[in-house]
Amino acid sequence: MESVAKKPLLSWQLKIILSLVLTLATGILLHALGKPIPWQLEMSLTTTSALGVGMALLFIPKKQLARIGQIPGLNPNWITFWGFYFWYVGLAYFYITHDLYGLTILSGIGGVLDVVDGKMATAMKEEGIFRTALSKKLGKVADPFADKSKCLPVITFFGIAGIISIYTVIAIVVFEVFGTLLRYPFGIGARFYKQSKRTAPSWRKAVLRTVGIRLIRKSQATIFGKIKTTIQCLGMLVCVPYYRKWCHDLPEIPEIIYALALAFGITSVLSRMRISPAVDRIIDWPRKWKLFTHKEHEFSGALARLN
Numbered sequence: 001m002e003s004v005a006k007k008p009l010l011s012w013q014l015k016i017i018l019s020l021v022l023t024l025a026t027g028i029l030l031h032a033l034g035k036p037i038p039w040q041l042e043m044s045l046t047t048t049s050a051l052g053v054g055m056a057l058l059f060i061p062k063k064q065l066a067r068i069g070q071i072p073g074l075n076p077n078w079i080t081f082w083g084f085y086f087w088y089v090g091l092a093y094f095y096i097t098h099d100l101y102g103l104t105i106l107s108g109i110g111g112v113l114d115v116v117d118g119k120m121a122t123a124m125k126e127e128g129i130f131r132t133a134l135s136k137k138l139g140k141v142a143d144p145f146a147d148k149s150k151c152l153p154v155i156t157f158f159g160i161a162g163i164i165s166i167y168t169v170i171a172i173v174v175f176e177v178f179g180t181l182l183r184y185p186f187g188i189g190a191r192f193y194k195q196s197k198r199t200a201p202s203w204r205k206a207v208l209r210t211v212g213i214r215l216i217r218k219s220q221a222t223i224f225g226k227i228k229t230t231i232q233c234l235g236m237l238v239c240v241p242y243y244r245k246w247c248h249d250l251p252e253i254p255e256i257i258y259a260l261a262l263a264f265g266i267t268s269v270l271s272r273m274r275i276s277p278a279v280d281r282i283i284d285w286p287r288k289w290k291l292f293t294h295k296e297h298e299f300s301g302a303l304a305r306l307n
Contacts, residue, residue, distance in 0.1 A: 012059050012060070012061050012064075015055075015056075015059040016056045016059050016060070019052045019053070019055040019056035019059060020052060020053070020056050021052075022048065022049070022051075022052035022055075023049045023050075023052030023053050023056070023105075024052075026045045026046075026048045026049040026052070027045075027049045027101070029045060030042065030045040030046065030049065030101060031101075039241055039244075039246040039247065042100060042101075043100070043237075043241065046100050046101050046104045046105075047104060047237070049101070049104070049105065050104040050105050050108035051108075053105060053108060053109055053112070054108055054109070054111075054112040057109070057112045057113070057115075057116055058112065058115065058116070060116070062119065062122070062123035062126065062127075063123065063127065065116070065119060065120040065123045065124075066120070066123040066124045066126070066127040066129055068120070069120045069121075069123070069124050069129065070124075070129060075120075075131075075135065076117045076118070076120045076121040076124070076131075076135075076139055077117075077135060077138050077139050077142055079113050079116055079117035079120060080113070080114070080117045080139065080142050080143055080146050081142070081146075082110075082113055083109075083110045083111070083112075083113030083114050083116075083117065083146060083150075084110065084146045084149065084150065085110070086106050086107065086109045086110035086113065087106075087107050087110030087111065087150050088110070088150075089106050089110075090102065090103045090104070090105070090106030090107030090108075090109075090110060091103065091107060091154065093106060094107075098244070100240065100244075103240075104237070110150070111150070111233050114143075114146065114147065114150075117139075117143060118143065121139060137185075140184050140185070141184070141185055144180060144183060147229055148176055148180060150233075151229065151232045151233065151236075152172070152173055152176060154236050155169055155172060155173075155232065155235075155236070155258065156169055156173070158236070158239045158243065158254070161243055163239045163242050163243055163254050164239070164254050164255055164258050165255055168255065168258050168259060168262060169258075171262055172232075172258065172261065172262050172265060175262070175265045175266055175268075175269050176265065178269055179225070179265070179268060179269045179272065182215055182217075182269070182272045182273070183272070187216075188215060189211075189212050189213070189214070189215025189216040189217075190212065190216055191212070192208045192209075192211050192212030192215065193208070193209060193212030193213060193216060194212075195208050195212075196208035196209035196212055213274065214273055214274050214275075215272075215273055215274075216274070217271075217272050217273055217274055224264050224265075224267040224268035224271055224283075225264075225265075225268035225271075227264050228261050228264035228265045228268055231257060231258075231260055231261040231264065232258070232261045234257075235254065235257040235258055235261060238253060238254055238257055239254045242254060267283065270283060271283045
């Protein structure tokens with residue numbers, strides 16, 4: 001007897017509607033309460049409202065994303081751009097008005113679109129939808145650039161404001177830049193190795209070859225990099241109450257969060273290098289968990305199939 005596939009209790013359309021209802025309900029409640037209200041309640045309602053929008057975007061199935069990606073101005077590269085746009089519109093809005101709700105909703109959309117663009121690119125590939133080689137190459141460059149240009153300026157701002165240690169900020173920036181240089185289109189490891197082949201036998205040739213080989217490994221984002229980015233983004237929300245002087249308790253919390261982000265950032269860089277067979281195996285081991293990917297049966301897909 002053939003097994004019947006279990007059908008979800010809720011369709012994806014209904015999940016999106018319920019997510020948007022959650023956003024609308026919490027937003028109305030927040031504005032109905034008026035000001036002033038305890039900042040903890042404001043943060044809770046605001047975060048819940050932004051969560052609803054994020055869930056609505058993540059509940060869009062791959063097949064629908066593949067169709068959306070064929071609409072002018074909504075292909076994966078454009079989604080990356082819109083994520084960048086919403087992120088900075090939210091930050092600018094908060095800087096001018098000090099309205100936490102607008103910041104969290106707009107920048108939250110910008111952050112979630114960073115997941116949607118990769119999921120859409122994967123969906124279009126699975127559906128056999130043609131994308132030009134130029135479009136794919138542009139995506140490989142634009143996506144990591146958008147990530148760095150979203151997080152690093154804000155982290156630097158909080159460092160200058162004294163919320164995070166400036167030394168932690170500098171270390172984060174250094175490892176982010178170095179990690180970027182290891183990836184496409186820079187690929188400094190491959191460039192060093194190629195240059196060593198064109199160099200006459202000498203100590204310089206040996207150094208270029210040795211360093212180049214050590215810096216040639218996987219170039220796609222690893223689980224450590226994705227966790228690092230998640231911590232960096234969520235940490236910004238934690239920094240806001242300290243920046244606005246709403247909270248004075250446990251001022252070391254932002255520093256702890258970004259020290260943890262730095263640790264994952266360092267590990268992410270090491271995962272792109274050849275250290276030693278034993279160290280490489282240890283660093284590669286978490287890849288078996290298959291989290292933070294765009295595959296339907298993994299983390300984001302599991303969220304989209306919640307009953």
